[in-house]
Amino acid sequence: MKRSTADPAPAAPRERFDAAGRRVLLVCVAGGFTTLLDQSVLNTSIPALRESLHAQPAHLQWIVAGFSLAFGLALVPGGRLGDVRGRKWFFVAGLALFTSVSVLSATATEPWVLVAARLLQGAGAGLVNSQMIGTLQDVFDGQLRARALGMYAVTGGLAFALGPPIGGAVLAAVGPxxxxxxxxxxxxxxxxxxxxxxxxxxxxxxxxxxxADLDLVGLLLVGALTLVLMLPFVQPPAWTGWLAFAAGACLLLGALAWWQRRYARAGGHPLIHPALTRSAPYALGTAVAMAQFGSSIAAGLVLAMFLQDGLGLSPIGAALVALPSAMSMGVASALAWRVVQRFGRRTVTAGMVASALVMLAGGLVVQWGPTGALPWLLAALQLLGGAAVGVMGATNQAFVLRHAPAEAAGVSGAILQMTQRIAAAVSVSALSGVYLRATAGGGGHRAAYAYASAVCAAVAGLAVLASVYAGRASARDGEAPAAGVDATPEAPAPGVREDAAPGGGR
Structure with a gap:
């Protein structure tokens, strides 16, 4: 019978991975799980290692933030080295470094040893992840590439979900x-x-x-800028010191912008391509991603410390309170494409509004709620907050990379991931410093958590404004306000060249 023109077209056959492709995918997923699990497991262990090593607040800030800092700074040069020299042995070297230094971390007897080990672990993890995503893009094409990159994204979410309960179970089984x-x-x-x-x-x-054009000057300037933003929170100065750090940050930011333009005019491949900063939707969307990632990571750390230090929960109890966030995030990420097909970019703004409100509500609940009900109330808020982040996280990434200029498309994904990791380093330093020093000053754990939550909510509020302006900039570029964008984790990163790899020139 002749098919009516009104009938839907038959679905394209689903491609399958061959044996070699499955092996490559298994290696990349295993590498991602190993390196991404580390951070979420550590949050549950912070109170225990603090007591064991007699670590000061500054040590704890560097132990947690140093990993993200080194991870972010290693992404772009690692990807470019892989582009030029091949990815296999950089992947092996990065994972071997990460694994061997894990033993050093486990046997540390002084806080500064653990700080140094975490910096090395972060560098190894950044090198691994830059090669991993690049390998997936090198090996797979079309639908298979989308599915492979989607499995990498799901692996990150799974590692985030499993980290707290695994850490809590280990501490419960063998002691702190x-x-x-x-x-x-x-x-x-x-x-x-x-x-x-x-x-x-x-x-x-x-x-x-x-x-291998690494732009080491640009990398050093980014690292110096990040340190200048972190140090005031690690070792708070007098008000004149704050002014000095602010002036230093402005000078470094100006020097970075000047150097990137100069390096590009000289024919080099700058760390942050100037075309990316000239694209308002890309720049504003990246700001949203930085604020969301940084505030979420910092809020998770502060929550883990409050539940154990403030409420006296066991590590496994603290992990169970945080678990609903990871579960709802995974479910919401899988369903995000349905929401974005109807509401478009407004999904990102709505998700950030919900995330900011949940953070603010958490501070209010802890400040005024009954002690016995706090774990249940916080678990319910974690469920809502995880769903909000799950809906907007992948969606925002898809919109951001869609607006990457063609001449900088190859490096746009790596820059997005690098800026998120740097934002996490700064946010963790700031928020953990706020919490630890407030409790040390006799203000109480409840007040400290409420204050830290208010700061996180304020950062998320800034992301809401950036998201609104990003939507307007996108509309000026010709994107319909409710345009359907495939924002599922299985979608390939829009704007990424078929022959490009993250960090080289995601």
């Missing part, structure tokens, strides 16, 4: 002293197995004749 050390050693068997599989299954490196 041995428990926090064992959480670092969890990386070792996964890392060793993945290193062996990567050496055997990843594609042979295909070096390029191109020069």
């Amino acid at each position: 002293e041995a428990g926090w050390r064992l959480t670092f050693l969890l990386n070792v068997p996964f890392g060793l197995a993945t290193v062996a599989l990567a050496a055997r299954w990843l594609p042979r490196p295909r070096p390029s004749a191109r020069h």
Whole structure:
């Protein structure tokens, strides 16, 4: 029978991974899970390692924030080295570094040793992840590439979800002293197995004749700027010191902008391509991603400390309070495409509004709620907050990369991920400093948590404004306000060249 023109077209057949593709995908997913699980497990262990190492607030800030800082700074140069020299052995080297330093972290007897180990772990994790996403883009095309990148995104969410209960279970099983050390050693068997599989299954490196243009000056300027933003919170100065740090940040920001333009005019590949800053939707969307990622990571850390130090919950109890956030985030991420098809970019703004309100409500509940009900109330808010982030996170990423200028499309995804990690480093330093010093000053855990939550809500509020302006800028660029964008985790990053890899030139 002749098919009516009104009938829907038959669906395209679903492509399948071949045996070699499945092996590559397994290695990349295992590498991502191993490196991304580390941060979420650590949050639950912070009170235990603080007591064991007699760590000061500054030590704790560097232990947590140093990982994100080194992770972010390693992404772009790692990706470019992989572009030119081949990815396989950089992947192996990064994971071997991450795994071996995990043993150093687990056996640390002084806080500064753990700080140094976390910086090295972050650098190894950044090197691994830049090669991993690049490998997926090198090996797969079309629908298979979208599915492979989607599985990498889901792996990150799974690692985030499993980290707190795993950390809590380990500490409950063996006690706080041995428990926090064992959480670092969890990386070792996964890392060793993945290193062996990567050496055997990843594609042979295909070096390029191109020069590895790393823009070390740009990288140093970004690192210096991040440190200037972090240090006032690690070691708070007098008011004149705050002014000096603010002036230093402005000078470094100006120097970075000047150097990037100069380096691009000289024919180099700058760390942050000037075309990215000239695209208002990309720049504003990146600001939204930074504020969302930074405030979420910092809020999770402060919550873990409050539940254990303020309410006296066990590590496993604290993990169970945080678990609804990760679960609802995963569900919401999977359903986000349905929401964005109807509401378009407004989904991002609505998600950020909901996230800011949840953070504010958390502070109010802790300040005024009955002690016995606080774990239940906070768990309910975690459920709502995770859903809000799940709906807007992947959606915002899709919109941001869609507006990456063509001449900077290859590096746009890596810059987005790098800025998020740097935002996490600064936010964790600031918010943990706010919480730890407020409790040390005798203000009480409740007041400290309420204050930290208000700061997180304010940061999320700034993201709401950036999202509104990003929507207006997108409309000026010709994007319909409710345009359907495939924002599921399985969608390939819009604006990324078919032959480009993250950090080289996601």
